[in-house]
């Protein structure tokens with residue numbers, strides 16, 4: 001069974017403003033609202049690909065209720081912990097000449113809420129997949145993901161981590177099955193700009209030396225690279241298409257990779273599904289559907305040569 005954990009779910013409010021001017025009144029010409037947060041997006045895309053998962057995490061207030069309701073309408077199974085403190089955030093994604101994002105801090109999560117999460121984690125079984133994804137509310141320690149991995153050590157659970165900076169670096173000694181930084185996040189970790197695929201692979205290798213098993217690095221419109229625990233490396237150009245909304249492309253990539261991997265444990269296939277699912281989401285207003293992913297896979301063979 002697959003479980004995703006989203007510490008800081010959101011309602012993603014996606015707006016289009018023809019010409020955004022800072023410091024002035026701007027008006028939108030299109031508004032969309034979706035449940036979001038990285039683990040939640042992974043659960044939605046897995047559902048689109050035909051795989052059931054359960055979305056765990058913390059929700060609060062009326063926004064939290066709306067997130068839960070919308071996921072239920074999509075057929076995504078949720079088992080959230082309802083926090084009595086504040087509101088789940090609304091993250092604004094503005095498309096104008098550029099894409100601008102303002103992500104909220106999120107509600108305060110109490111120790112009692114965290115204990116409830118650990119009760120759920122204690123029910124995990126050998127072979128389960130746990131996907132820890134996204135930021136944590138600012139009230140929580142940067143050791144949170146590491147603490148969870150430490151707690152689950154030796155239980156045979158495959159853990160995927162998609163997070164930034166310390167939250168990610170601290171889990172490496174606990175050997176996550178997969179990490180998916182983008183090249184900018186990798187650059188932040190190593191304090192140097194990493195843009196070329198050769199360099200990305202080199203730094204992905206350093207993340208492996210620090211303990212990661214498989215390292216998938218996304219590079220938005222430049223594609224991706226993968227370094228596997230059995231010593232293989234893969235590179236891909238990004239499939240070509242018109243970008244409609246790249247929010248959730250990284251999460252879609254994680255879902256696509258896990259879907260591809262679960263077919264027959266083949267890393268090439270996992271990588272191809274990962275890249276094409278990421279791009280299919282970027283080329284669509286909403287998160288990718290299975291039909292969109294498979295059409296892109298068929299038409300993007302050149303990207304993997």
Ligand SMILES: Nc1ncnc2c1ncn2[C@@H]1O[C@H](COP(=O)(O)OP(=O)(O)O)[C@@H](O)[C@H]1O
Nearest residue numbers: 182218219220221223224238249250275278279
């Ligand atoms: N502009 C784009 N054109 C084509 N594919 C894209 C584009 N942006 C993202 N993707 C696809 O989605 C994947 C993840 O995107 P990326 O933006 O790197 O992730 P994140 O959202 O985590 O930063 C990329 O590796 C690529 O396959």
Ligand SMILES: O=P(O)(O)OC[C@H]1O[C@](O)(COP(=O)(O)O)[C@@H](O)[C@@H]1O
Nearest residue numbers: 036037038091134135248249250251
């Ligand atoms: O938890 P964070 O890092 O603040 O990110 C939350 C945001 O990331 C998203 O999950 C999208 O992530 P990606 O574009 O990186 O795939 C949004 O749905 C959400 O608003």
